[in-house]
Amino acid sequence: MDNHSCTVVTTRHSGGSYLNSVELMNGCLSVAHSNCFIPSTLGGPVEDENGINTEQLKRNLDLAADVYISSVNGAPCCGTTVQLCKGNRRDCAQKLLGRRQKLLTFLHGKVIEKQKLLKDEPDIFHYFRKVWDVCNNHMVQSIPKQYAFMLLPCFKDGCIHPLCKTGKPAIEPHCTWFPNGPPLSYFPLPIPDVDRPWGGDCTSCSGFCAGHYKKPEDAWKSYQEKSKTICQIKPPLVTLLERFDESVKKGFDLLGDENRINELAKQMLLTPNEVKMWLKHLKAIKLRRKEGAKKAAATRAAKKALHAKNNSATPANDRESSAANCPCGLPDNEDNMIACENPKCDVEWYHISCVGLDELGNTDLENLEWYCPACDHEDLCISMLTDNESSNDSDKEDSCHCGRPNSVEEMIGCDGDDCEIKWYHFSCAGLTAETVPDGQWLCPMCSNMLTS
16 A cells, blocks of 8 residues: 555445446345345344343354355346355454444544543554544545545655655656546546537437536546636535525525526536425425424523522523523524534533534534534643643633633634633634734624624
8 A cells, every 4th residue: 555646435426326336236135135034133132131242242243144145145246146255354354343433432422532532542542643634634625525535645744654755756747547647636526518508409318408517538628728617616515505595594485486496407407306306405404403493492491490490590681581502692593503412511502603603504504413612622632631731820711612721722812892701722713823813803702792
């Protein structure tokens, strides 16, 4: 792998399974195992007085693999047969399998889980960190994630990748897709074919033609002649989300506007019916989020009432009775709140605009596993465990809501007179040394209060 120059993971278009030989093989295997029944307790029950017996479970899975292979191996497929074998059982494979859960903790675990991993197994934590840093340095950011995940050599000083250690080659391009072919810096993103437009007379389509994209050779030629600006960089779903969110903000029903639907379909080379299907899906997601927010607001109000009763608290004033949880102090808005996934979060619910998530679409918010800055920060678990020096009194007086010491990073002060936090680390405020404003700066919460 020392000379490995590129890694690419791509997606296929919906409905294109028949073009994928792996999908075809899976279909042949489905036919072959259609009459194969393997009981889950093949080698004996997996539960005992202590719960699940993991060793017995492993034996049952091993036996099930043997039965499956003996029944399905040799299934016909594409003029030949499918040959099956058991997975790698060597020590190396077992080691990788054994640390899978630790990797998931590193990638998706809560702060307290990451802290424990760093404390208990610092070597493996720092190994994951090193690999993750290499991945981030090599990841091509210009390609939409809906299309592909691509890694290329970064050739940065200090990079541990063997190819980067050799230094950047003097000859450009240093890597091509194939001999005398396009450089790896060129990724074949879709380019609409003007000769086969949306709604045109097409000999290859039966019925309505939603347009076509250029073939690979023609796309590379167009890229060389007209630069990458002609590529359709933004995936259709992203465009649909933007237009749907825009219609919600402006208060009009996009589904009921045939002209706008046809305009969107033409822009993305989809049929009008496909656009309508996606818009209905996005509308359903929004309604589910709204109902969920209503239930959450009722639950929060009930908890507050119970807390006030148990503590003999004085009646809340008008603002408190609105069950506002966000530190900005403004009332809840059922359509624009997001909850921190940490069940012990002191705040729990935030306005989307206060935490800088108002640019996300409804689908992204629906699927987002989000932690507030106080409960999760990319480097919080590291700084909390590796910084032996505790913050001084002045740090505690005006400190960022992430909980890290002020000294770990440059900070910026909010100019809001009533700001409860006052000082933020650059990364927590979404700023860098290059993007820090020259004049006044308001944090998202104070800005939201001002505009409201």
